Amino acid sequence: MKTTPEHNNRIAKMTFASVYPHYVTKVEKKGRTIAELHTVIKWLTGFNDEDIQNHIENKTTFETFFSQATLNKHAHLIKGVICGYRIEELKTPLTKQVRYLDKLVDELAKGKKMDKILRKE
Incomplete structure (x- = not known):
């Protein structure tokens, strides 16, 4: 599935603070912390x-959030489908980075072992 410019723009303007509570709910509901x-x-x-707390308090957009991040050198090892998109096929870097985060949270909620989530080459 290919993303549209509108989809990519919507993700860029979404705030980390608006999504963070959903991440918390998702992982806590499955017994994670x-x-x-x-x-x-x-x-x-x-x-x-x-x-992380500053990004929440400042209502940082994902665009700013990831522009200030130092992406882990093993992030490219995050693969699979999340939200209907195959991560490795995403062309827009920011959309891919947000989906990386979504995938990690999903794996955490599904009970995957931390060593597997935090990929090592």
């Missing part, structure tokens, strides 16, 4: 807990 959620966010972005 906020600490584990932060572990996967930190692994992908290079942010620390204070950075």
Whole structure:
């Protein structure tokens, strides 16, 4: 499935703060913790807990969120389908990065072991 420019723009303008509570709900409903959620966010972005909190408080858009992130060198190993899109086929870098995060949260909620979620080459 190919993304449209409108879809990519909508993702860029969406705030991390608007999606974060959904991530928390999703992982806690499956018995995982906020600490584990932060572990996967930190692994992908290079942010620390204070950075994550600042992005929430400042209602940072995903465009700004990922422009300030230092993407993990193993992020390219995140593959599969999320939200109807095959990650490895996404052409827009920002959309791909947001879907990386969605996929990590999904794997966490599905009970995947942390070692598998935090890919190592």
